[in-house]
Amino acid sequence: MTAITKKGTVCWRCHAPHSGGHFCAACGKIQPLARGTDYFAFFGLPQKLWLDCAELEKLFHQLSWKLHPDNFVRAGEYERELSLERSSQLNDAYRALRDPVARVEYLLAHAGMRKEGAAKQQAPPELLEEVFELNESLDELRTARASSTDDSHLASLKQHLEAEERKLETKLREVDEELKRIATEWDAAFDAGADQSQRKALMSRMNDVLNRRSYIRNLVANVQKELAEA
Numbered sequence: 001m002t003a004i005t006k007k008g009t010v011c012w013r014c015h016a017p018h019s020g021g022h023f024c025a026a027c028g029k030i031q032p033l034a035r036g037t038d039y040f041a042f043f044g045l046p047q048k049l050w051l052d053c054a055e056l057e058k059l060f061h062q063l064s065w066k067l068h069p070d071n072f073v074r075a076g077e078y079e080r081e082l083s084l085e086r087s088s089q090l091n092d093a094y095r096a097l098r099d100p101v102a103r104v105e106y107l108l109a110h111a112g113m114r115k116e117g118a119a120k121q122q123a124p125p126e127l128l129e130e131v132f133e134l135n136e137s138l139d140e141l142r143t144a145r146a147s148s149t150d151d152s153h154l155a156s157l158k159q160h161l162e163a164e165e166r167k168l169e170t171k172l173r174e175v176d177e178e179l180k181r182i183a184t185e186w187d188a189a190f191d192a193g194a195d196q197s198q199r200k201a202l203m204s205r206m207n208d209v210l211n212r213r214s215y216i217r218n219l220v221a222n223v224q225k226e227l228a229e230a
């Protein structure tokens, strides 16, 4: 028996109308996961990006207690299966929502709006020049390391790259601030009942910021790796 059913169905046990919660309101039996249920709805939350993390943690603990397979040891096989499925989805949902960036990633992915495309390889326009110079410095560092005749040259190269790394970390914080600003706009738009096209426009902006963020993070990781080996 498949444990996935459509939303707005009836309870598998007592056939009372059921709207997608964890348990039937009439008979209290655990219910199958509704197809397309998003992680926000799983917690009974609106699709907004600002979340009270303490409140989320509380909901997580309450649900993990209610859905825990230990509560279903004497239930039928189907209910045990449902409890395992819901518990595992609970963990995935909590992991995705507790971190603000993962939350945005999830919102976009669920809406089919997370598009990485060529962004992983392509430098954001405002970083082009810097990336070019950074790559030159990294090349120089590798060459200096291989020849290892001029220690002071190597040391000054390392110093330069450490400074570059700090600049990138600053950029990363700016990008995070930008993401936070758009997230606030998203929540305001949500409250105002924004239409599909407004929501898509905001998601597309968040997608761009996420791509820029992952590009810069890769750069930082790259510089750190080369510095560690130098």
Ligand SMILES: [Zn+2]
Pocket: 011, 012, 013, 014, 015, 016, 024, 025, 026, 027, 028, 029
């Ligand atoms: Zn029922």
